Amino acid sequence: MSKTTETSKSGLSRHLPLIAVVSVALIGAITLKDHLTFDTLRDNREALMAFRDQNYLGLAAIFAGVYILIVVFSLPGAAVASVTGGFLFGLFSGTALNVVSATIGASGIFLAARWGLGEMLTAKLESAEGRIQMLKNALRQNEVEVLLLLRLVPAVPFFVANLLPALVGVRFGNFLWTTALGIIPGAIVFTWIGVGVGEVFDRGEDPDLSLLWEPHVIGPILGLCVLATMPIIVKTLRPKKES
Template sequence: MGSLYWFETMDNGWERRLKQRIGKGIGIALLLGFILINCISFSKVSGEDIQHFVSRQGVWGPLVYMGLFAVLPAAFFPVAVLALGGGLAFGLLWGSVYTFIGALVNCALMFLLSRYVGRERISAYVQKRLPPKWQARLANAGGPQGFLLLILLRLIPAVPYNLINYAFGLTDISFGAYMLASGLGIIPGTFVFINIGDKAQQTASPAFWIALGLLGALCILTALLGRRLFPETGKMDKQKGMDASHGTKNK
């Protein structure tokens, strides 16, 4: 029994070291990829560039596109550009399907990177870019309110998709809850942006303007929903403004 216990302990230790080395290796590879990708000016890449690139891949085009969506946002490539390219390349139906799959893989990848690989550096990065009130809210993201918050943030087009992926990896939300909320939250935005990409070559048609109208409607509806679900956020902003004004008067 003693020798068996020793073997199990040794085996667990070996597995732990192996996992640590694999994790570090993946982290280094992704860091190098991040540096390489950022050497390219993202501002010069358009949805049409994405369309042309994946279209040249033939039958592998869908897989290549999903791979791009799974990896590029980790380096803060704009997901809207990817989605527009997907709409141009594959149309509304299949563009939505491929984008949804690629986005879910990316959500999982960035969450796991944040939680297990580059936690300290990612935490410092997120803290510099996330307002204090949202940091306080995310500190209690493991419960039902955190689940609803993630769905809401996924719905709002103006909220940085990449930053949210990394930020929630630093919270105590479970991986399953995170993936479920992400899957539910990205469906409307995926449809809206893919629809714009699908209609982008028909700018004179009513369908294109309807697609833009859907984007505007999504922004308005999610803003109203956010105020309804989290009314204290608006109160905090109002109180902060009143305090600042009061301080100015005292001076």
């Protein structure tokens, strides 16, 4: 009886990180959706700029911490946070803060899933045979390319791109550097919007995030996607050597 109880407790504790992420995400989606908005940024922009001028590093640390929490718990307001980075810190520093914070947050989701549900699924994948084994091998052969595509294609939800790799057992090192590299193009666009957001607010308007889908912006990103898929295409078309 005691062994059964200990086993159930151990199983529950192993899933606690993922349970915590999902729980906070649900609570945050309900309670914060009306607060992490451009209206909030507009109403508090003068106070934020004054604090930045007095304590630049302190505000940068606070901003990074908030951004990481938004990503880890998939809270509403990631786009607002990215624009705020450009508004407060400029294009270069804002992009760097956005990329570093988003990468750390994405790693938090990855590790929470890996330590919880991911461990069990990874073990099953390792022992699987047949088609599952073939799928796992195919993923590993193109791991870097697929991870980059998940980051470069804006249509893929960020939370999915963080969770899915953990559940299929990709290497954390590859996840980390492809995340940091792959989100740079999108981060530059959102940060650039933030650089001019003050003038947008002065006109009584909201930032136009549809800029990401403009041909001159999405075109280069899709070009990078094509480059990322080229190794997969080459491997597929390359004739197999006879043993």
